[in-house]
Amino acid sequence: MAARPDVNASTQPGPLAAASPSLPPRGGVRLRALVLIRWGAVAGQLFTAAVVHWGLGFSLPLLPVGGAIALSALLNVAVSLGRPASARVDDREAAIFLAFDVVQLAVLLYLTGGLTNPFALLLLAPVAIGANVLSLGSNIALSLLTIVSIALLGLFHQTLPWLGRPPEFPEIYQAGVWVGLTLTALLITLYGWRLAEEARQMTDALAAAQAALAHEQRLSALGALAAAAAHELGTPLSTIAVVAKEMLREVEADDPLREDIELLAAESDRCRSILARLSVDPAGDVSDAYTLVPLPALIEAAAQNYRREGITISFESGPMGEGVPTTAPIQVRSPEIMQGIGNIVQNALSFARQTIRITTRWTTEWSEVEVSDDGPGFSEALLDELGTPFISTRQGVEGHMGLGVFIAKTLLERTGASVSFGNRGGGRDGAIVVVRWPNPVFKAT
Structure with missing residues (x-):
């Protein structure tokens, strides 16, 4: 193997x-x-x-x-x-x-x-x-x-x-x-x-x-500050745009001030478009650090920053069994989940040959995320030790300290999840990491 x-x-x-x-x-x-x-x-x-x-x-x-x-x-x-x-x-x-x-x-x-x-x-x-x-x-x-x-x-x-x-x-x-x-x-x-x-x-x-968690929290705080700034600046910028348009109507075409007023109106429109992008761009906006979002969307947001050329990341989601809500459970968009899932995906990208599959499943009793790749799989000698610090055959080489999986496991367990590691097909078909949360919360409840 x-x-x-x-x-x-x-x-x-x-x-x-x-x-x-x-x-x-x-x-x-x-x-x-x-x-x-x-x-x-x-x-x-x-x-x-x-x-x-x-x-x-x-x-x-x-x-x-x-x-x-x-x-x-x-x-x-x-x-x-x-x-x-x-x-x-x-x-x-x-x-x-x-x-x-x-x-x-x-x-x-x-x-x-x-x-x-x-x-x-x-x-x-x-x-x-x-x-x-x-x-x-x-x-x-x-x-x-x-x-x-x-x-x-x-x-x-x-x-x-x-x-x-x-x-x-x-x-x-x-x-x-x-x-x-x-x-x-x-x-x-x-x-x-x-x-x-x-x-x-x-x-x-x-x-x-x-x-690592403090770094993610600082990013969340920075995103919240950006969202607050976008909200607070929206009203005065709208006022400036209205006044600039009124001035354009009042100023004659040959007036020497018209060029400056047109520049003022253009720049105010540019500022409004920048603030609009900050408000609607899900990739750049991390201000909703404590917003409840569907679990598949949360996992996709956590993984999207780690895409790499030559490796395909596919996402699947759906309920398991009968009598299970078809709508996905909701989860807090916390720094722990973003950093933990991100580290797991980042680790899978290091060993995947072509594809990584991220599957989100749920029942009325649990919800889970499975990250699998088509790489060589986890070493059987290290499988029982995964999740403990400084477990890495590249320890001390190029800054590798063996902390990626430990940090991911520690942060995800702080959210109430359990993390397990395994191999598909006895290690021939790649590695699997499963993160499971008990007692999922659905929007209807």
Whole structure:
């Protein structure tokens, strides 16, 4: 079966391209967040050292332990003074910041028993933070540093602080702690980064969808302004035209002012014709953003801006079953529907060979629009993932971000519709996208 190579929007510039040509780069993490986390770590380390040494009576190497904690605090002060707390650090700076925390914790654990210290689990804290804020490469580097630190602590460390003779842990137990910490660091990195990355992708995709919708709403507002201007200017222009005609009748043919009056009358007629076109041209007038129109007419209006030479777009409509009104249901001409259907048609044009068929059907329980093409069909490997962001085999190439279908699905679902994807004839006859709304509204009701 031929595989449809992409599910992104078309190669033609459209509303999406105009509204959101590219996503802004991710801005890393705020310095304030990392500084506050480290201050919490410094406070916890000081409290723990004080309780262990003076509260429980365990003997700690206070000078080296205090020095390691003080170094962390001094570095925090230096970072805070050098840059404003609201500044955002990039991926490399955040990775270095967390790598220092791993090394500082490893030094403290080396001084206090290594992996036999119950607080060895704290080595996983920087890894967990990094999984949410760092890139994959930085996460791998931070995880490798943590794993190396765990391995070294398993081999080299000072005696665990204890009252009397320290306990002797079996080697198999110490090896198990090393394996457990190592595997946990890897799992936190892989699963934490994967989940955080999906959340970031969804945020980026929703931002792109909002930008596309805002673009369509701005067009609607501009159309409404044009319609209001046409309405308000119609009366004074009519008055000017009447006065100009009266002046023409009063002025003699050889009067030097006659030429100017004729020009005034001609220009007023020209303005009236321009305003008339704004009022009656359905292709250029988007002022009826909240007008109820028949569903087939709405779909045709949404698709007409994407016609392309060499590809035929045919429209069909009609009721399904008996006892169904022959007149089409009415629908709100909203920016969501215009943008969503437009994106679906735009995507179909990218893969159609000769024809695209848009069929509008309705019953008393639902109304639907089916967009089908004679292209290669959707890839079976991607069919279940369609409608999620950044699904595209051309992702990152020529601005294709895999957001066209996601934006269309998101916007149409905001109108109460459900969107499904499939192939005709097992993918041999092209792709099908079906948009269905429940509970259609007919003009008679």
